[in-house]
Amino acid sequence: MTAVLDWIALGCLLGGALLSFAAGVGLVRFPDLLSRMHTAAKPQILGLLLILVGIGLRMAPDPRVGILVLVALFQLLTVPVAAHIAGRAAYRTGRVRRDLLAIDELRDELAEDSGR
Amino acid sequence: MTAPSDRPRPPARLRVGRRAVHLPTLGVLVVVWAMLYDEVSAGVLLSGVLVGLAVLLAFPMPAVDSTLRLRPWACVRLLARTAVDIVLASARVLRYTFAFGRVPHSSVIRVPLRTRSDLMLTGTAVALSVVPGSVLVEVRYATRTLFVHVLGAANAAAADAARADVLRLEERVVRAFGTREDIRLLEAAGGERGAR
Structure with a gap:
């Protein structure tokens, strides 16, 4: 059982x-700031969650989870x-x-706004 | 303030001098505090209450119009769909990332939301920002309109599909957290406002 969990943790x-x-x-x-925000803010979210799940599986019964x-x-x-x-400012x-x-x-x- | 009928009971408050402390907020702060420790003990809880009180008294927050309902089943659906969306959209962004030699074209689309509630607007915006492939560029508060930068949406069809995605996300958020009134508004508006 622990071995299986270890492998899942490893995968995460x-x-x-990755x-x-x-x-x-x-x-x-990527060419401009807005496009870069997609990769900097996003795969990183799933990436971080996966890493946290991985660590969590390793220390599972520990309340420090x-x-x-x-x-x-x-x-x-x-x-x-x-x-x-950042996107708005950019x-x-x-x-x-x-x-x-x-x-x-x-x-x-925005053009309409300034024309008004 | 404007709709007292929508408010079942006044929120529990504790008066300290001239300031009022919102007890549910204090409760959440104590839970967060307790999660930082290895074990839950009386000392941890007591210090949590003290720190929470100090934080709430030092940084008083404006009262949020808390017309929020939790519908467990719809919440589970929202979480599950968002999790699936995050994985699918991450894969899509990953594909653009490793398509060497090609620069992705994008679009900034305008999505008028159907909800009138601040909390639903915020919830939709947060959920939208968590899902890859879309970055919020501008929020028009007065008209409840979001402007979203969609990576890889290179033509009108892709832009329309992205707009429909945002509206579906809004619907899931409203169904999970909205009041009956919010849901009624959503259903009355149907999908028409999105099809500009």
Whole structure:
């Protein structure tokens, strides 16, 4: 039973590591800030959760697992706020590659605002 | 304040001098405090209450309009669907990441939400931000409109699909946490507002 759990934990840790690596690759490869936010903020969430599950399975009966739950919870609650602020600031200061946006419905909206 | 009929009972409060402490918030803080320790003992709980009281008195929070209901079954559905979405969307972002030599095109789409509630708006925005592939760029509070950057949405069809996804997410959030009024509004609006 412990062996099976160990293997699952191993899988989770490796999966999490892979996703974190992918986040790094995306950060280097993607062209503008908004695209980069997708990889920096997102596979990292699943990656972190997988790593936490992996660690949690290893220390299962230990009550300190509570800390892992807190890490996951606060990550889920705070990442959206940070991502939104960074995305908003990036868009408003023009750090967006407009040639890479197929559709941009916010630009029209902002143009209407300033025209009013 | 405006809809007293929607409020079953006033929230439990403890008056300390001129400030009021919201007891459920204190309870949550004590639970978080206890989770930081190896074991739950009287000392941990007592220090948790003291620290919680100090935090709440030092940083008074504005009262949230807490017209929130928890529907267990809908919550489970929301969590399960979001978990599946996170995995699927992570795979999609992963594919873009390793498609070397191709730069992904994206879209910024406008999604007018159907809900009128602050909490539902916040819940939808948070759930949306947790799922990969979408970054919130702007929130229009007055019209309850979200502007979402969707990675890889290179044409109108993909943008419409992403918009429908956001509206479905909103529906799941409202069904999990919304009041009856919220759900009624959602059903009255149907899917029409999303199809602009």
